Amino acid sequence: MFLLRWFLYLTGLIPAILFFTPKRYFLRAKKKTGYKGPVIVALNHTSFLDYVCALLAFPFRRLYVLVSAQFYDFNPFLTLMVRAMGVIRVDAVSGNMDAVNKAIKLLNKGKSIMIFPEGHIETEGKLLEFGQAAALMSLGSGAPIVPVYHNGKIGPGKKDKMFIGELIFPDSYLIKEDNLQEQSKSLTKDLRDTIEKYRQFYLDNFLEAEGRRLKKPEHANFAYNLIKLTAHPLVNLLMHPKFVFENGMARGTLYRQKGMVLVGNHSWWMDAPLMYYIFFKLSPKCIAASDVAKINKMWGYFEGKMGCIMLDRSGFDWGAIRTCADCLKNGTPLVVFPEGHMNYDDKFLPFMSGAVMLSLMTHTPIAPVYMHTTYKPFNRQVFVIGELIRFDRTYQMTDNNSVNLANELLMKKMYELRQIAMRESSPKFNRKVSERRKQMKANLERANASKKEAEEKEALKDSGEEIRDDA
Numbered sequence: 001m002f003l004l005r006w007f008l009y010l011t012g013l014i015p016a017i018l019f020f021t022p023k024r025y026f027l028r029a030k031k032k033t034g035y036k037g038p039v040i041v042a043l044n045h046t047s048f049l050d051y052v053c054a055l056l057a058f059p060f061r062r063l064y065v066l067v068s069a070q071f072y073d074f075n076p077f078l079t080l081m082v083r084a085m086g087v088i089r090v091d092a093v094s095g096n097m098d099a100v101n102k103a104i105k106l107l108n109k110g111k112s113i114m115i116f117p118e119g120h121i122e123t124e125g126k127l128l129e130f131g132q133a134a135a136l137m138s139l140g141s142g143a144p145i146v147p148v149y150h151n152g153k154i155g156p157g158k159k160d161k162m163f164i165g166e167l168i169f170p171d172s173y174l175i176k177e178d179n180l181q182e183q184s185k186s187l188t189k190d191l192r193d194t195i196e197k198y199r200q201f202y203l204d205n206f207l208e209a210e211g212r213r214l215k216k217p218e219h220a221n222f223a224y225n226l227i228k229l230t231a232h233p234l235v236n237l238l239m240h241p242k243f244v245f246e247n248g249m250a251r252g253t254l255y256r257q258k259g260m261v262l263v264g265n266h267s268w269w270m271d272a273p274l275m276y277y278i279f280f281k282l283s284p285k286c287i288a289a290s291d292v293a294k295i296n297k298m299w300g301y302f303e304g305k306m307g308c309i310m311l312d313r314s315g316f317d318w319g320a321i322r323t324c325a326d327c328l329k330n331g332t333p334l335v336v337f338p339e340g341h342m343n344y345d346d347k348f349l350p351f352m353s354g355a356v357m358l359s360l361m362t363h364t365p366i367a368p369v370y371m372h373t374t375y376k377p378f379n380r381q382v383f384v385i386g387e388l389i390r391f392d393r394t395y396q397m398t399d400n401n402s403v404n405l406a407n408e409l410l411m412k413k414m415y416e417l418r419q420i421a422m423r424e425s426s427p428k429f430n431r432k433v434s435e436r437r438k439q440m441k442a443n444l445e446r447a448n449a450s451k452k453e454a455e456e457k458e459a460l461k462d463s464g465e466e467i468r469d470d471a
């Protein structure tokens with residue numbers, strides 16, 4: 001059996017790597033920490049090839065998989081192959097505990113187990129009810145469970161993805177419940193809820209982008225791509241960006257979602273270019289103030305080349321809002337700064353409702369981003385990217401109270417991301433950010449005072465000329 005197992009490993013390794021290797025996303029707080037010791041890998045069941053994908057997703061770890069007696073006894077040749085690979089036969093008809101007891105013995109010896117808690121292959125793309133075998137093995141051995149969601153798109157060019165989560169330890173269930181039946185039932189429910197959560201995470205962040213081939217945005221012309229490509233390495237060099245993802249999200253998951261409102265805090269004129277940098281692969285558009293573009297002709301030129309949508313802040317610009325909605329419906333992400341003006345204080349300016357209204361109008365999610373930065377060259381800058389927010393599933397565009405409540409929740413989320421940024425930064429860096437913002441605010445106040453003084457002198461001069469003319 002030993003020689004046969006290694007023969008199967010060696011002969012199947014190359015085709016398995018070429019056709020069945022999934023892209024892994026670790027949905028856990030500490031991504032660099034591996035799963036040490038014996039574990040129970042529990043994943044949903046989409047096809048007979050799930051076992052091969054799981055082996056490649058957990059390299060250098062032998063997984064003993066539980067297989068139903070119907071598949072195990074299909075024919076003598078297949079039985080020989082699966083026995084060589086370390087399969088544990090499960091008699092689902094009789095319901096005996098032999099397979100669970102054998103798995104517990106292997107776990108106690110330091111081996112790892114793989115199980116499909118559904119027991120059958122999914123046919124409608126939804127999770128089936130989970131059996132309690134994984135929970136019983138965990139409770140009986142003390143080994144943690146690794147919850148895994150697999151999208152089942154196996155094969156060349158099929159975008160096979162596997163979402164691997166945080167360990168679920170049985171200790172709390174042993175203390176919380178009185179008997180083994182209740183402990184097993186509670187653990188099984190939490191395991192299914194966790195994998196369902198990962199399934200929803202995949203549907204929200206990946207499925208829309210995978211379901212259709214998106215056209216190249218019209219605004220992504222030669223000048224747009226030239227500015228984007230030259231600015232990207234420059235930001236990497238000068239800012240040393242550090243990305244932090246809320247709740248241990250996998251890096252890059254938001255890049256797959258199309259047609260979303262990208263909401264950021266606004267502290268300086270570099271915020272818009274940085275949002276372009278963060279969502280580099282999506283070629284987003286940005287809402288820009290038309291009055292600023294008129295004052296600074298050069299900046300207005302670049303905004304035009306980057307496909308910015310000019311907004312008249314003097315009143316309700318319905319034309320610009322309609323253009324933004326069309327962009328989102330066509331799958332183009334849109335950068336919005338709800339504060340409307342630059343803010344240098346720790347407290348945000350009141351959020352305008354435009355971002356929430358666009359999200360509700362177009363049924364698109366909001367991706368909140370907090371930029372914690374000093375805007376000084378060669379200083380590390382921290383960007384915190386939050387989970388997608390789907391206000392359209394809860395609130396109505398026609399209800400003003402709903403819009404206001406959603407707007408308040410968005411501001412609350414931005415404060416939460418700010419707290420994450422503070423925790424991820426050293427106290428010294430946080431002081432630098434605070435001092436830099438105070439300095440920028442003082443500079444702005446001096447510039448506004450000088451401008452006001454110049455305007456007053458000009459007004460006095462004009463009034464003096466008028467008096468002389470009358471004389």
